[in-house]
Amino acid sequence: MKPFALPAKRFRAMPLKEKARSFSLASFCVLFIFFICCTAALAYYNFSFKRLFDASYLQSDAMGRMSDLSRAIAAYESAPNTESRQQIESCFQNGWELFNRFPDDPRQQSEELRMLKTAILRTYATYEKSVQELFRLGSYRLHTTDYYLQYYETVEIGDYIDTYLEQMLQENLREGQALYRTQSRILHIAPLILAALLLLSAFVLLHVQRWFSAHLLSPILSLAEAARTLAANQMDIPDVPVCGSDDEIGDLTRTFNRMKDDCRSLLTAQQEKEELTRELYEERLSHIAAENQLSAAQLAMLKQQxxxxxxxxxxxxxxxxxxxxxxxxxxxxxxxxxxxxxxxxxxxxxxxxxxxxxxxxxxxxxxxxxxxxxxxxxxxxxxxxxxxxxxxxxxxxxxxxxxxxxxxxxxxxxxxxxxxxxxxxxxxxxxxxxxxxxxxxxxxxxxxxxxxxxxxxxxxxxxxxxxxxxxxxxxxxxxxxxxxxxxxxxxxxxxxxxxxxxxxxxxxxxxx
The missing domain is CATH 3.30.565.10 (Histidine kinase-like ATPase, C-terminal domain)
Structure with missing residues (x-):
């Protein structure tokens, strides 16, 4: 059995509307798959860089928040009042919100970044407790030795957090450089992959088009060629083969074959009519009888043209x-x-x-x-x-x-x-x-x-x-x-x- 013999037979039995829909669906599927592949590649590429950019932005923002917090603590040390204390508490709340936005998915960060994040969160919690202790000592409005020791200890904890953030930023930069080198190699071969997918899509579409033409357009072209021959007054032509098609094209072919036979019969009737007319005139039959017979034959012929x-x-x-x-x-x-x-x-x-x-x-x-x-x-x-x-x-x-x-x-x-x-x-x-x-x-x-x-x-x-x-x-x-x-x-x-x-x-x- 030839390849695609069974699908071709099933295709010929389909209605014309279903054939055209199958062709459109096949073409759409090929183009859709090509589009999905290109979109997935671009999405992966963009997601990788976006993840690094988001992480760098969060870390830079965190360093800025830590600077704001250090300045607020220094302002509190100079003038310990309710307003400066509320500013410090607000900075801590904003800092917690920012640190909680750091990615938690292990697949999106290295082991070193996860360790740095854990250290930052723990140190930040210690930093907040140290500030609370500083508030307690400052509430006596006496700058005792314990107060200053607590203040310097708080500043030192803040420096640790700044150090951790800088290390995290450097680690992100190293990951970005590694990703850039990897993506650069991929980008060098991306045009070749895209060209291969494009050629494959064109190859599939070409074969779908050829298959569609062979099973739908060929019967129509055969019918058109027969009609051209019939238009040249060549009535003795064989019937156009229906080719086992049960769709509208098959119905049209059968109708055309019937019409061709009718035209052939009409031509024969016309020739017989002309012969009969000559005989009637030769025998000098009645003019009225001859006219009636001729009129009846002409009417039957003209209605069928x-x-x-x-x-x-x-x-x-x-x-x-x-x-x-x-x-x-x-x-x-x-x-x-x-x-x-x-x-x-x-x-x-x-x-x-x-x-x-x-x-x-x-x-x-x-x-x-x-x-x-x-x-x-x-x-x-x-x-x-x-x-x-x-x-x-x-x-x-x-x-x-x-x-x-x-x-x-x-x-x-x-x-x-x-x-x-x-x-x-x-x-x-x-x-x-x-x-x-x-x-x-x-x-x-x-x-x-x-x-x-x-x-x-x-x-x-x-x-x-x-x-x-x-x-x-x-x-x-x-x-x-x-x-x-x-x-x-x-x-x-x-x-x-x-x-x-x-x-x-x-x-x-x-x-x-």
Whole structure:
């Protein structure tokens, strides 16, 4: 069994959102471990020096407090009063608070420092008792021989404490020098350690990226390549392999394979229709019978048309989104594409309510806005109750798609596409307007005359199809194209209210 064979199989069975989340989590873990290692090293380095600096500061502060205490005792000897005595007691209290702040953890100080601290505390306690004895002798307000002996003994004890503090400070300085030498050696190799960790992180991230690309991006690229081939009118291509994937990509692949088979069937039906038309004309059959058969075949064919270019662009967008974004956005794109394909492939109604048509259009616009970002904007202004009026199915999307592909997309700054639906007298008017590159007079004339687009050109195919379907499904409808090069295009559709107004339940056919 190949390495990672079991994880790869399990990865293919995961939903697309979980795959992207796994990739993000793996990348985060690698970067987090790298960050923790660097932070721990810096914290240890800073803690070592901070401990020495704190100890030196405490010892220097203690020496200053001892000097204040010596001066207070000398002042008491000169003028033994209550104020000087209170000052000495305050100095002793502050000294005890300071000495108690000395570190107690054996791991943070040497044996000599612990011995010096013990000696200082004991001597300081003796120093305080000696001062109390001095207070007692001084309370008689007679400077006897015992008083002076006690005073000099107190001063001598204070000198011992000063000596201990100086020894402790010197010991801290020696420890600091030793720590500095050790840290200096570490700092010399720290860049090498950091570079090794960085290379290791980059190596792990590279392998995670390659694994992610092989199991997620490769199926999308295969699907995009098949869509490109299908867009070149090469229908005889094998099905895109699903590769055992049970996620959204697998569902999309299966849908694409079904769509490809439908397109192939439609092409065969088109060829058969053309052959039948020639035979009908050769046999000089009734014009009305021939027109009815041709109209029925055209209607069935036009309702099933799918633009492979749009599908290819959408799949390419999904591939890019999977690399740059998290799974939430990709899931929404696939969901909107599924709604759009389901409507285009399986909707067999001749007409639908404006609400149903707008729901499909919103899915299409969501995909295009994700593709073009800020270059394309859509505005929908529906001034009629959308559930009370009907239009031929698959009417708005081809017009908006034509405005995007041939009006706004070629324009570097992009543009805005506006869809307005309103009542004008006895007509339901639909305007699809864009401020794109527009079209010349010749193309505009062909569209208004509903002429076939020359071979090799795609501009206007969907627009002509919509106009022809309007003629077939809605007698009395109007279709007009107005366009100016560099200014934009406006396509107007007008439907009689007698046809567009939705009939109440039970009084006629109405879309469900």
């Amino acid at each position: 799918i633009n492979p270019h749009f599908l290819f662009n959408t799949l390419t967008l999904i591939s890019q989104t999977a690399q740059q974004e998290n799974a939430g956005e990709t899931g929404r794109l696939i969901q909107q594409l599924s709604i759009l394909l389901r409507h285009n492939l399986y909707d067999r109604q001749d007409r639908v309510t404006i609400r149903q048509e707008l729901e499909t259009l919103y899915s299409y616009m969501y995909i295009q806005e994700s593709r073009f970002l800020d270059r394309v904007a859509f505005w929908v202004d529906c001034q009629v109750p959308p559930e009370d009026y009907c239009i031929p199915t698959f009417t708005l999307q081809p017009l908006v798609e034509n405005a995007v592909s041939h009006g706004v997309a070629p324009r570097e700054a992009g543009g805005v596409i506006r869809i307005k639906i309103a009542l004008r007298g006895a007509l339901l008017r639909i305007n699809v307007t864009d401020n794109g590159v527009g079209m010349d007079k010749a193309v505009r004339g062909r569209l208004n005359r509903l002429e076939d687009v020359p071979a090799g050109q795609n501009n206007g195919i969907g627009v002509v199809n919509v106009a022809r379907r309007l003629e077939l499904l809605c007698p009395g409808s109007r279709f007009h194209v107005a366009s100016w090069p560099g200014l934009g295009t406006c396509i107007r559709i007008e439907l009689p209210l007698s046809w567009a107004k939705r009939q109440p339940e039970g009084k006629g056919d109405s879309p469900s």
